[in-house]
Amino acid sequence: MAYVVGVATTVRPRVRADGKLRPPRYVCLLAEEVRAGGGTLILFDPAAAARRDPFPAWTPVDPARPFAAWRRVVHPWPDAVYENAYVHLAVAGYCRGMRMAARARRCPVFNPVLPGKWRMVKLLQAAGLAAYLPETHRLAGADQAARWIDGWGAAYVKPVGGFGGMGVAKVERRGGRYLIRMDRVPGRRGRLCREVDRAGLLRWLASRRRVPHLVQQAVPLLCLRGRAVDFRVVVQRDGEGRWQLVGIIPKWAAKGGVVTNLVAGGERLSLAACERMARAEGKSVPSERLAACALSIAEALSRRHPACGLAGFDLGVDEDGRVYMIEMNPKPARSLLTDAMRTRSARLAARFLLYLASSRAEKPGGTSVVGLASREPVQ
Template structure:
């Protein structure tokens, strides 16, 4: 990418405080990586653009000094780390659209339009279809149909991240058990009792086949892979790690108490002589999915893929995230992977 005036922008959501953005550590690391490749990183909110002057209130980081604020020209290359609340999403969207039109901004990536879009795109490809759990738009009929086929079914919001709003419905002793993130477990004797226990089922949700994923220390695990475009615009895997959920939790998210481990060690423990072949399949799947999503929903530069391996050793694609976190690499002590994931972004931006 051609960076004008040596500036790369990172677009964030405004919040109260003297440093009005989150992800401070990640952004500080991005700033350091930017200097190494010869550009300057400016953190800003699209709500702070001065349209008449073509400037924006931006924050830059200086070692030993910290974050400093002043007016900068609106960067022409921008990396999107916006996470607005539902009530302010439209406001941010309109400002970003205006910014792109007015200043001809090149976006390094973009947010995906929900889990249903991801599923429909990937399902078009015959070679990728076997990796997808059966998934339908939410309705009582979809829920009933999948529960007649599978012992466990997940209900997920079409839009959302961090495991929020996910529920698990499991057939149990002639009835059902419903578990929702952050809620007590409920039991229902019939499907009519399941729906209110879920808080309703609508087309804003997905109903998805539950997978019999492999276990580590009594808890299911998945694999998070960070896939990025490098300085040549080619997709590469910058790092990967296993996330193990807390016992009894329905997700493996780290902020709900999950733990992280290195991929080779866990696969070797669970699958012994098949471990290398499974890891190779996970890597090839990650690159293939990134290429497909970039073609149909791009331009993209940075994806987090959540994949699972079931008790039979079959690989599954669970989710694709266009604004992935990198905390998992800190938990396994893989500083090299975290630094590579940060540096690769700036090499691509340049």
């Protein structure tokens, strides 16, 4: 059976240097792989698909040549959808109507909304993977949070629904005083670096409760040349629904930085360069353990969310080589990936889309893939 699969995004085709109208290379790679699997790919805006059926879309003029020209068409709902909107739009609810329309049509949505930070903590605990977690609690009261910080010596206080390192603070106890640092401060430019007494800490913690926050023990991360390193590990599912490693990308914090996010001043390293730097300091990068951690968590995640097929995990390694999950990224930025990783990512995404489409056809009345695909998360 020939399936039609869709990519829901606000990125439209544009006229390229050769004069032809087409979308970015990643979408063309998707279309090429879908075609190789006997299917057809369409590109559409999530808002348009939420309002009508059929809806405006784009597809290659010649399906066998996705790197040539594309054309605008009006197309009915596809058999499966890859939600590929920018993360800030997804967080703001731009794709909610499209997901509701997909659910009504029992159309699986790949890259669905996934649990927030606190729900991920509970999911890992329930799956027997708590060994990968730093001690983490929900911020309920300032007094209790201050006691955790006193006991640990250092903690991260971060919003449950944040991304890009926005609002993530590191709090360090220094005798009877506390240093609060933040690389990205909501509503203002520049970094925050403030030393307070205990009363000041309690007032600051109380102010964090205006939106849900977590308090997480600060793991003493592997440092290279005096700068902390963590690892973005991206995994995706293939045409048989199995999780595969796409790549491991080290992220190097700015000197004195709180987080490693590129938008907060961090840098991307190649894995080979990171390993050379580590060897020069008598340290090592446990690549196999990093991959095993990400694949184990992804497997647990997809048991709860069957249409989940892509995840990026920010993993930390301490000086003893123990691996920790810092947080999960349901829409990991492709800008971190190498060209080879982006190509592999597109191939896997296309095959998983076709897998979802075929699963839907085989189980028209079931909920194993479709029923959970568009469920809104509970923080």
